[in-house]
Amino acid sequence: MEVTEAPDPRLDGTVLAVRDLVTVYPTRLGVVPAVDGVGFELGAGEVLGIVGDSGSGKTTLARSLLGLVAAPGRIESGEILLHGRNLLDFTPEEMRRVRGTEIAMIFQNPIRSFHPGFTIGWQLTEAVTRHQRVSRREATDRAIEALTWVGMPEPAVRMRDHPHQFSGGMLQRVMIAMSLLNEPAVLVADEPTTALDVTIQAQILELVQRLAVDRGLGVILVTHNLGMVASICDRVMVMYAGQIVEEASVDDVFARPAHPYTVGLLDSQPDRATGARLAAMAGGSPTMTALPPGCRFEPRCAYAEAACSQPPDLWALGSGQTARCWVSKRHGELPAHPDGEPGTAGSGTG
Ligand SMILES: Nc1ncnc2c1ncn2[C@@H]1O[C@H](COP(=O)(O)OP(=O)(O)O)[C@@H](O)[C@H]1O
Ligand SMILES: [Mg+2]
Structure with missing residues (x-):
């Protein structure tokens, strides 16, 4: 391979670092910013979960990492640093080699x-x-x-x-x-167990986790299932409408979610015992070609206040979490639910 730059010194122990990644799909109705300024780091042996509703950009992010965005989609800007080398500078031939040897992806439906x-x-x-x-x-x-x-x-x-x-x-x-x-140094798994029954799902996840630990593999696990995240991930990124809205350790996310969307996600997981959903989240995801000008979750958010008409950044909170939320930023955490329920979604989700 041609690219032989020295590793990026910012990347101690980090296999993959993504910075300000923007991937778009031009459509008849306008440009869809499917991945809109996403950044994160992945360490060797770490399992990073990516959760979010259907359409939040998880698959586009996963495919961006491998240079496999479906046309007419394209990566518009950002950096994808694998051991410090920016994959966005690679030729298609070099990317083919990266996919075979350095970053591997497993898909939902293995037969295909x-x-x-x-x-x-x-x-x-x-x-x-x-x-x-x-x-x-x-x-x-x-x-x-x-x-x-x-x-x-x-x-x-x-x-x-x-x-x-x-x-x-x-x-x-x-x-x-x-x-x-x-x-490979990195394994990207996009909903790898959706087609499998529950017992087999658990076995596959256990396998993925063991491989991460034993082989020092950095794993990115894309799922809409928070239970899956709880059982094998170290850290989790929550995506909403193309952006990361919260990033934290799995323990922190379950103990005290810092973004109102995460609270809704936790509350809407099926109860383990009864299978019933505890609460459905009000509203639906925004139209990606007509996004709200401020916080993208604001139209659905019970916590919304005046500040939320401006776009929030992904701010670091004292707890080590980050959240894209004006309310969390102002309070240093997500306060008690405005309807009187606790801000933590611990009520029955286990
Ligand atoms: N080939 C495509 N052409 C146009 N829009 C697309 C295409 N693929 C995905 N999108 C749009 O990009 C957004 C993110 O989709 P996707 O990455 O599949 O999300 P997820 O995996 O979280 O369900 C959605 O709004 C989706 O409609
Ligand atoms: Mg998907």
């Missing part, structure tokens, strides 16, 4: 990531030899080893099977094995 006509073994081996000068024999050994990492029983035998001969959960394991073949 495999060719139905070839064995898993052939496809895994091919994924190694495409990027590395190793013999077929060595590539095969590496593929079998990767299947062992993801807990595949009888890996050498299963190498001879075609994709349709695997269950959804097992195929997702194969997908994860494929993503790990070339020892």
Whole structure:
């Protein structure tokens, strides 16, 4: 690869740093700022959750990191620093290599990531030899080893099977094995378990978490399921209408959410015992081509005050959390709910 700059000194222990990323889709009704000034850092061995409603920009953010934004969408500005090198300066050819070897992505529906006509073994081996000068024999050994990492029983035998001969959960394991073949530094998982039943979901998440710890892999887990975040993430970013509205450790987010949207998200998770939703959030997400001029959540927000007609920044609060909220900023935290309920969403969510 051509790019051989020294690592960015700002990045101690950080594998991936994203700064002021803007990704847009031009549409008939105007430009959709699907990712609008997003920044974050990811450490080796860390699992970062990204949560938010459908349409908040999670998938666009994930695909931006891999240079896979669907046309006519495009990254307009920002930096994506992988070990200090800005991926936005890379050629398409260099990005192809980054995707095969340094940042891997696993998708919601594993079956679509495999060719139905070839064995898993052939496809895994091919994924190694495409990027590395190793013999077929060595590539095969590496593929079998990767299947062992993801807990595949009888890996050498299963190498001879075609994709349709695997269950959804097992195929997702194969997908994860494929993503790990070339020892990437970052794994991006976009709703990786949505198509799987609950028991298998838990197994896959456990696997992802173990891989992060054992292999020092930085993981970005995109989900709309806060339970999933609670079980395996270290930190969480909450997205709303293209922006990060809160970022904090998982413990802080559950103990004292600092953005009113996060409160609503916590309150609207299905109750573990009954499956019933505790409370639906009023209103819907804004139209991305006609965003409110101030805080984007203001039209739905029970806490809204005069200041909220101006756009808020993502401010650091004393607690180590950050929140894009005038009310939290003024109080240093999100105060008790204006309707008299506690600001913490602990009421029954566990
Ligand atoms: N190919 C596209 N063309 C136009 N708009 C798009 C396209 N893909 C996504 N969007 C818009 O970008 C916004 C973010 O979408 P997405 O990243 O898929 O969010 P999420 O993954 O959080 O559901 C939405 O408003 C969506 O309608
Ligand atoms: Mg999505």
